[in-house]
Amino acid sequence: MPLLPIEQGDAAAEVRAVYDDIKTTRDVPDVNNFWKVIAHHPATLKRTWESLKEVMGPGTLDPLVKEMIFVAVSVTNNCQYCIRSHEAAARRLGMTDAQFGELMAVVGMANETNRLATGYQVELDERLK
Incomplete structure (x- = not known):
């Protein structure tokens, strides 16, 4: 309860x-x-x-960017409360429907490619070390 x-x-x-x-x-x-x-x-x-x-x-990242990052992580962690709370904050800071849609596309793509890299156990390229 x-x-x-x-x-x-x-x-x-x-x-x-x-x-x-x-x-x-x-x-x-x-x-x-x-x-x-x-x-x-x-x-x-x-x-x-x-x-x-x-x-x-206040910091080097724009407040809207911080809120959008918070939304992205909340989506990945499946925290409905945090998604809605920080989406509302991002919208108050000017996030548009188009930006939200693009953000969700990036979140979805990052999760997909992360899982593929993890599942296939892809080794890190030498130049990225």
Whole structure:
């Protein structure tokens, strides 16, 4: 049976602090259920949020590219929650239907060729070492 989300009003102070940081950082009125469920373990909530905030924050990769990578990995890992959450974030950042379609084509092709290379046990070319 899945854990129920911990709502802001029912959360301990340390959890509310993380929720407030998420809402401020993402400029959203509420946090996603993902955060509300992992809040059952406040240390995991805080650690995961701090890591995600750092990785997905400003860097050399464009924010849209980061979200699209997150979607691609989520598709490969079959995490429906993460696919929809990061697809929504990518669309807010400007991802078009055409870009989503191309992204899915790349994900599908990468998974296919990865499995073929693994199944055939293809050795790495000397020039790629």
